Amino acid sequence: EPEVTQTPSHQVTQMGQEVILRCVPISNHLYFYWYRQILGQKVEFLVSFYNNEISEKSEIFDDQFSVERPDGSNFTLKIRSTKLEDSAMYFCASRPEGAGAGELFFGEGSRLTVL
Amino acid sequence: LAKTTQPISMDSYEGQEVNITCSHNNIATNDYITWYQQFPSQGPRFIIQGYKTKVTNEVASLFIPADRKSSTLSLPRVSLSDTAVYYCLVGDRNTGGFKTIFGAGTRLFVKA
Numbered sequence: 001e002p003e004v005t006q007t008p009s010h011q012v013t014q015m016g017q018e019v020i021l022r023c024v025p026i027s028n029h030l031y032f033y034w035y036r037q038i039l040g041q042k043v044e045f046l047v048s049f050y051n052n053e054i055s056e057k058s059e060i061f062d063d064q065f066s067v068e069r070p071d072g073s074n075f076t077l078k079i080r081s082t083k084l085e086d087s088a089m090y091f092c093a094s095r096p097e098g099a100g101a102g103e104l105f106f107g108e109g110s111r112l113t114v115l
Numbered sequence: 116l117a118k119t120t121q122p123i124s125m126d127s128y129e130g131q132e133v134n135i136t137c138s139h140n141n142i143a144t145n146d147y148i149t150w151y152q153q154f155p156s157q158g159p160r161f162i163i164q165g166y167k168t169k170v171t172n173e174v175a176s177l178f179i180p181a182d183r184k185s186s187t188l189s190l191p192r193v194s195l196s197d198t199a200v201y202y203c204l205v206g207d208r209n210t211g212g213f214k215t216i217f218g219a220g221t222r223l224f225v226k227a
Contacts, residue, residue: 004158033215043159043202043217091158103149104215106158 002026004107012113021110023075023092032075033093082114124222133190137203148186151202
């Protein structure tokens with residue numbers, strides 16, 4: 001069964017460093033998403049991406065964040081200068097054209113720890 | 116996007132049927148109701164989606180009354196492995212898909 005894959009599974013970084021989280025969505029999917037989940041809290045929407053541009057973003061997704069689809073298969077989330085409060089699990093998700101607002105397929109997540 | 120309200124937590128025992136109800140009083144005509152399951156340290160997993168009446172798949176059933184202001188996720192004969200957080204989401208299948216928002220969810224504890 002096809003799945004969304006994310007790397008790294010866990011990254012530890014120093015405050016102020018840049019971090020890039022990588023995702024490989026399911027191959028025929030056209031909509032891509034990043035979510036984050038701080039330990040013990042709910043899943044928070046960050047950004048959605050369609051047709052090579054951002055469709056929607058939340059207030060969390062400020063100028064420190066950016067997304068890119070560099071090569072037609074990868075979908076990356078960059079945090080330019082990490083803060084302690086960026087420590088969280090980051091989930092990538094994708095869905096195909098025609099699927100409903102549900103039916104998002106999530107990866108296993110990348111745990112980011114900022115020291 | 117319609118706001119949803121769910122119980123914060125529920126307890127059950129193995130073998131019982133569990134019903135989790137979600138309120139969505141402001142649901143719009145084009146909105147669908149979707150439920151996800153999340154285990155600790157894993158991404159949410161789609162369970163079921165419906166618009167009205169009843170939908171059933173191999174995992175769960177979804178009951179939606181005529182006014183659509185609430186919905187009930189029914190898990191038959193739960194096991195310990197069904198312990199997870201269950202999220203109810205409401206949104207337009209088309210435009211809402213760009214910004215699928217999760218609420219606080221319901222933590223289900225299944226005991227032996």
